[in-house]
Amino acid sequence: xxxxxxxxxxxxxxxxxxxxxxxxxxxxxxxxxxxxxxxxxxxxxxxxxxxxxxxxxxxxxxxxxxxxxxxxxxxxxxxxxxxxxxxxxxxxxxxxxxxxxxxxxxxxxxxxxxxxxxxxxxxxxxxxxxxxxxxx
Amino acid sequence: xxxxxxxxxxxxxxxxxxxxxxxxxxxxxxxxxxxxxxxxxxxxxxxxxxxxxxxxxxxxxxxxxxxxxxxxxxxxxxxxxxxxxxxxxxxxxxxxxxxxxxxxxxxxxxxxxxxxxxxxxxxxxxxxxxxxxxxxxxxxxxxxxxxxxxxxxxxxxxxxxxxxxxxxxxxxxxxxxxxxxxxxxxxxxxxxxxxxxxxxxxxxxxxxxxxxxxxxxxxxxxxxxxxxxxxxxxxxxxxxxxxxxxxxxxxxxxxxxxxxxxxxxxxxxxxxxxxxxxxxxxxxxxxxxxxxxxxxxxxxxxxxxxxxxxxxxxxxxxxxxxxxxxxxxxxxxxxxxxxxxxxxxxxxxxxxxxxxxxxxxxxxxxxxxxxxxxxxxxxxxxxxxxxxxxxxxxxxxxxxxxxx
Numbered sequence: 245x246x247x248x249x250x251x252x253x254x255x256x257x258x259x260x261x262x263x264x265x266x267x268x269x270x271x272x273x274x275x276x277x278x279x280x281x282x283x284x285x286x287x288x289x290x291x292x293x294x295x296x297x298x299x300x301x302x303x304x305x306x307x308x309x310x311x312x313x314x315x316x317x318x319x320x321x322x323x324x325x326x327x328x329x330x331x332x333x334x335x336x337x338x339x340x341x342x343x344x345x346x347x348x349x350x351x352x353x354x355x356x357x358x359x360x361x362x363x364x365x366x367x368x369x370x371x372x373x374x375x376x377x378x379x380x
Numbered sequence: 381x382x383x384x385x386x387x388x389x390x391x392x393x394x395x396x397x398x399x400x401x402x403x404x405x406x407x408x409x410x411x412x413x414x415x416x417x418x419x420x421x422x423x424x425x426x427x428x429x430x431x432x433x434x435x436x437x438x439x440x441x442x443x444x445x446x447x448x449x450x451x452x453x454x455x456x457x458x459x460x461x462x463x464x465x466x467x468x469x470x471x472x473x474x475x476x477x478x479x480x481x482x483x484x485x486x487x488x489x490x491x492x493x494x495x496x497x498x499x500x501x502x503x504x505x506x507x508x509x510x511x512x513x514x515x516x517x518x519x520x521x522x523x524x525x526x527x528x529x530x531x532x533x534x535x536x537x538x539x540x541x542x543x544x545x546x547x548x549x550x551x552x553x554x555x556x557x558x559x560x561x562x563x564x565x566x567x568x569x570x571x572x573x574x575x576x577x578x579x580x581x582x583x584x585x586x587x588x589x590x591x592x593x594x595x596x597x598x599x600x601x602x603x604x605x606x607x608x609x610x611x612x613x614x615x616x617x618x619x620x621x622x623x624x625x626x627x628x629x630x631x632x633x634x635x636x637x638x639x640x641x642x643x644x645x646x647x648x649x650x651x652x653x654x655x656x657x658x659x660x661x662x663x664x665x666x667x668x669x670x671x672x673x674x675x676x677x678x679x680x681x682x683x684x685x686x687x688x689x690x691x692x693x694x695x696x697x698x699x700x701x702x703x704x705x706x707x708x709x710x711x712x713x714x715x716x717x718x719x720x721x722x723x724x725x726x727x728x729x730x731x732x733x734x735x736x737x738x739x740x741x742x743x744x745x746x747x748x749x750x751x752x753x754x755x756x757x758x759x760x761x762x763x764x765x766x767x768x769x770x771x772x773x774x775x776x777x778x779x780x781x782x783x784x
Contacts, residue, residue, distance in 0.1 A: 278781030
């Protein structure tokens with residue numbers, strides 16, 4: 245499997261690896277994937293409630309280089325976006341940015357799921373209805 | 381200066397020993413004759429090279445040189461041995477016994493025979509990769525014509541109790557065949573002491589060239605015959621037609637001679653290196669050796685690193701040429717069927733690395749490999765949500781994962 249330079253860069257120097265305090269009301273956590281499928285992503289966002297803006301994002305991923313790169317890229321993109329802007333991130337943008345081959349598109353889908361799942365968790369914590377999450 | 385990447389995939393293939401190449405060179409240039417040409421010196425010279433090689437090979441496994449049938453490699457040998465017995469002994473029965481952890485060359489050949497009237501029993505293995513002799517005894521029937529069980533496993537290095545298996549097969553009047561691909565040239569294999577009737581092996585796993593192998597077929601006590609699968613000029617006592625690959629054969633002969641002379645010293649040196657590699661890696665938590673540690677080829681270690689994903693791990697150990705699962709099947713994302721047969725979960729099977737050392741492996745290379753793997757595993761675990769959850773004492777099997 246030949247990886248793109250961008251995948252290798254994110255794999256070698258992953259951005260924003262870590263853990264946010266999930267007990268905080270303004271932190272949303274998404275945990276998607278399954279160990280037996282070979283990918284588990286946990287993506288967290290911290291939201292400034294006054295501006296509805298994502299001030300911090302962290303991830304941890306168990307998976308291949310493309311899964312690690314997809315989640316690393318997602319955290320980079322999330323920071324500074326409003327929650328609504330973050331919801332608009334489409335997995336195909338990740339595919340394009342990282343030049344993922346067809347067999348690795350599911351990694352980008354998982355990253356999109358992780359973003360939506362984290363936002364949904366944040367919404368529920370703040371008294372808003374959960375998002376309807378598409379299950380891939 | 382250490383040259384990267386470091387080759388530790390010697391169960392897939394070994395480099396050619398320069399002494400083997402030297403022996404082959406004349407047969408790739410001046411001595412080009414067809415070994416079957418009986419009418420002129422070109423043929424005679426080629427035949428002489430082949431005869432000498434046959435003796436060198438026979439000496440390694442303790443057989444007569446007439447019992448060596450040249451093939452293109454172990455896959456062909458496995459096919460010829462099994463299909464050849466199935467056809468030759470059809471009058472006696474149609475039942476074959478093998479194991480679930482054989483190489484695909486054995487398993488797929490058996491599956492083929494099942495489609496054309498054969499009956500095959502696939503014996504399970506225990507968590508160390510060993511078959512149960514009681515299971516074998518219970519599986520034997522009057523129709524059993526062949527028991528074929530590999531000597532040493534290509535993924536884990538586990539060595540089966542060959543002599544005991546042969547005795548059971550013979551007690552019930554069946555032939556005993558073994559796929560000796562990984563064992564021959566690495567540990568002492570003696571067809572008479574071991575009770576082997578048929579054995580496939582190949583040159584490129586013991587520092588010889590690719591494209592040449594041999595099938596040992598016993599001529600005495602009992603006299604075994606296999607039906608040819610390649611028809612033609614009747615070479616190799618009618619069991620395998622086709623012009624002999626003279627340079628390959630000469631190379632295989634030299635490789636076998638070197639193995640006979642250097643095997644003991646190589647095995648002693650490599651097992652120390654292998655044990656050091658394994659012990660160092662095992663200092664990391666949640667690290668497991670796959671297969672038997674006691675009954676194992678001296679140059680092999682198969683190790684799983686829990687909470688690390690296999691493909692990510694392979695990417696992390698880019699300075700090493702190693703396999704994750706078998707080299708033959710790692711193009712697919714399916715976890716190794718051999719490791720699954722040992723009872724490993726999918727994730728542990730996925731996160732395994734197979735280290736295969738060679739005559740040319742150095743201590744410096746092993747030092748580098750130890751640090752490189754440790755760094756990669758540590759980094760990936762720090763990045764793994766599963767590792768964090770494990771560290772927090774969360775039972776991952778109790779979590780409802782969203783399947784995707």
